[in-house]
Amino acid sequence: MKACQKSVKVAKVVAGHAAVVSPGMNYQTASNLQVCSGSYDDALDNLNGARIAVKAQDKGTMNSMLSALVTDFSTCEDSFSEMNARSPQAAADKLLTKMASNCLALASLL
Template sequence: MAIKHYTSFSLVFLATTTVLLVSHTHGHGLRTGKHDICQKADFKPLCRTVVKGLTDPRVALRSAIHQLIIQSRRAIRLADMHGKSDQYMDVCKESFDDALTSLRTSLKNLKNHDRASLNINLSAALSDYVTCDDAFSESGMGNPLGKIDALMSRMASNCLYLSSLVH
């Protein structure tokens, strides 16, 4: 169990460092509606689908976080339908629940203009999605939640990107 916490901490640290470096390189690139806010996102088509033409990074990020919360709730329901006695599914449900907590906190961070805490909480959510996938990978079993887990990881990555545009 302690190894899992060290791994999660390492992932959060790595993601936070990445966000800080990305935000430094992005600068003030998108202040007007003339540009595609998702042009430098890791998953551009997904970003464009989620933000639906929004041009204000703060508004776009809020929308993206809300969409990720919806997907996380959906993933928990899917995990419940796969059975309650599977230890790997239990890891996923706990991870998705932790991600929901981090996402709700990130909305508060966004509202309070606490950019550092925002990035930490978004990184934590991303780490939680990775934890679910890792549980199945380490077991040698296929992840029955692999598609939605991958989607949420991509969405969380895009949220981190959008947070780098918020000033």
């Protein structure tokens, strides 16, 4: 979960920076990157909630929080697919989704 959290923080910085700094970026792309940034905030909250649930030995909450990560990352991608555009965050979201799946698999062993 720590590795996932670190990767989410990096993806959030990249998305936020691209939304503000990239010259010539159209409004919709910048707006979608802000959606991604918000989704990454949600993912960080879910990871924190999962960590608390692990300490409390609350498997139901832990699984819910970790499952929500996949939704958080797909929300970013969905914002781009709705406008038939390629997401600049696609590689990061693919990696993050795999990391979330790994967290879920490991959590099932607890």
